[in-house]
Amino acid sequence: MRSYLLARLGQSAVTLLLASVVIFLGVRMLPGDPALAMAGEEATPERLAMIRADLGLDQPVWVQYGRFLAEVASGDLGESTRTGASVASMIGATLPVTLWLSLYAIVVAVVSGVVLGLVAERYRGRWPEWMANAAALTSLSVPNFWLGMLAILYLCIGLGLFPASGYVPITEDPVGWLVHLTLPALILGTGLAAVIMRQTRASMIETMRTDYVRTARAKGLGRTRVLLRYGLRNSLIVVVTIAGLQLGGLISGAVVTEQIFALPGFGKLTLDAVFQRDYPVIQAVVVLTTVGYVLVNLAVDVLYSVIDPRIRVGGRS
């Protein structure tokens, strides 16, 4: 198990290194000139040259990349070219919002998706399955921003159940934090929940047809018990895979959701940075997102081996 983990960590490191090249070049390919953006349209060529020298933009690309890598590795994300504030502090302020939002949304999605999937399989061909299917199809078809706006209109403004916008840190007011995040997390999680529900259901139907499920029933176990003890775990592999793959979608979904609910998160930071050609911030945001994505994939792989013992020992199947 340990050597498996080490190997997977090594793979992740290589992935990150490759990603860093793509990120570095990608940001530099954006149209627009940061020096020009900083100095303004009226700047003299000398002033521009100075700013470029200051930012290291006059160096060859590979030197710039080396510096970028060294800085990222040492945790120095530089300063915003726009506000001069340290990028690390800007991220420190916004990252928790997005992390909490995503985590909350994932919990919502996995719990409701798996439960609905189980219900759909347990009551196959009866009304609970139809309801679950209808709910899944609806939440897949309705875009997040529309759902978000409807929720604000009816649940926040109409019924006053939730605040329509804003954020309170968990350290200041845990209840307020929960209240502010609940609606955005529900909205963000619905799409993923629908995907997970459908996967759980399909995978459960497969699993419940297997020989070992029949053998379990021949032991005298009830249908629900067999569903939970024999069906669920073997279906989870598929669910975990899908949830992991969908996480990228969740991150981009978070950007939109944060805009709708005016949450001061990563998404807002990213949008502002892109509009203002704030290279260091964009870079940092993308690097962190990539690191997050790679870590999630690592976690998914580790989860596999927890769920399915056959994956545990180096490939013996």
Place this chain on the structure above:
Amino acid sequence: MPQDAENPLLLSVRGLNVAYGDTPVVRDVDLDVARGERVALVGQSGSGKSTVVAALLRLLPGGGRITGGIIELDREDLAAASEARMRAVRGGRIALVPQDPGTNLNPAMRLGDQVADALRADGLRGPAVRRRVLELLAEAGVPEPERRARQFPHEFSGGMRQRVLIAVALAREPELLLADEPTSALDVTVQRRILDHLGALAEAHGTAMILVTHDLGLAADRADRVVVMLDGRIVEQGTPEQVLRSPQHEYTRRLVAAAPAAVVTQAEAGASREAPPPSDREASGDVVTVRDLVKEYKVRGRGGLLRAVDDVSFDVPRGGTTALVGESGSGKTTVSRILLGLEAPTSGEALVDGRTIAGAARAERRALRRRVQPVFQDPYASLDPTHTVERVIDEPLRIFGIGDRDSRRARVAELLDQVALPRDVAQRRPGELSGGQRQRVAIARALAPEPELLVLDEAVSALDVLVQEQILDLLADLQERLGVSYLFISHDLAVVRGIADNVVVLRQGRVEEQGSVDDVFHAPRADYTRDLLGAIPGAAFAR
């Protein structure tokens, strides 16, 4: 044991009818089982025998349902019992030993827990569960039960898994065991040990047993009464002696005649195969020469080497048949893959017509490939379901660039004639054919490029006895007419007896014994060969 005062009736099935959707699969089945009695239910695939078992447990798959009749267990009708009532019956009074140990255990659950679940279904709780689990595993013949109980199914061999399933079935001391082909997925020697053990346990506990099998010999060896099913009906029943010696129904007669074990025992009794020894054939010499063949695989994670094939030498005479016999892991398939040029040997040589595929240049390898063609075990998996039969058979011709469109079409028709399939099969797809027909298509495809050698890898193992016999007859006939040579790979000595000239017995990659079929069968020298011969079910035939 026929029923009498001491053995009152345990199970009484009357007029049982089962249908899948609108298709009846079990019709008017009457079946009695006395306490402690062993009844064998025999039939080919699709005869409804497994459906009867599933119906007794009321665990019919998908659209299956009981459409009529009663299933009385101690005078209680299970066909009409509530689901809650059935839960008490399942495992408690009627238990199942399923067919395939590979698929009947939850891959993600420790084996001890899977046995424990059977006890927990009975309401047993606490440390008593664990104690009883270890007891049951030990009783079923699982060594080191404490350690093994914590392992997962993939860490067990097939035989060991079947022992776990037996432990599960016996957990609550049921009165009736339903053993549904409990060993057909296992090697013969393992099969014998498992059946001996299961029989002994059932006897010790006074458990009645319904043994479902396609193997008449096995049924006769292991049961007090044999019940023969065909197309969902019971066509004959009686003691093994009656059924084997004086079968009444036409189908049973054919079954008895075709049973490979019967062929063996008749041969033992003195009848000899009429085919001339290979040296008498017109074109003499060997088409295949294998010398000192070694194949090693790296074992991942352990840094070790596995010798799958260890210093193997044998020949296949031109126009004759050599059989490679062995259990799983004996290396027989690896040898065939090397001959087909799908793997390179570590050392030694495997020559076809004096040349090796492995070391040959591209063009020569192609030419050699044409001379050696495979037929695989599972005709359901080895034919592309989206191709028509014509395209399947035509494919090797196109690959080797033989003939033009018209001549290839004519050749396909000719090949269909040779394997005794109607020509209109050409436009059908494999899904529309029976297993036997599919295997004929696979043989036609293999014959298409006019090879000198067919590698038949368990080519009849997946087929029902009667179909098996037809295919073996076809193979013998084709050899006679076309002079093609066979490398016949099988785990089943009984089948080999009927078709091969020479036998090579492999065990763990090494040759245990080889020689002519008569020598090996009549005077086996290796203990292992004697073991294999002794394990062939059907001792009852020799009585």
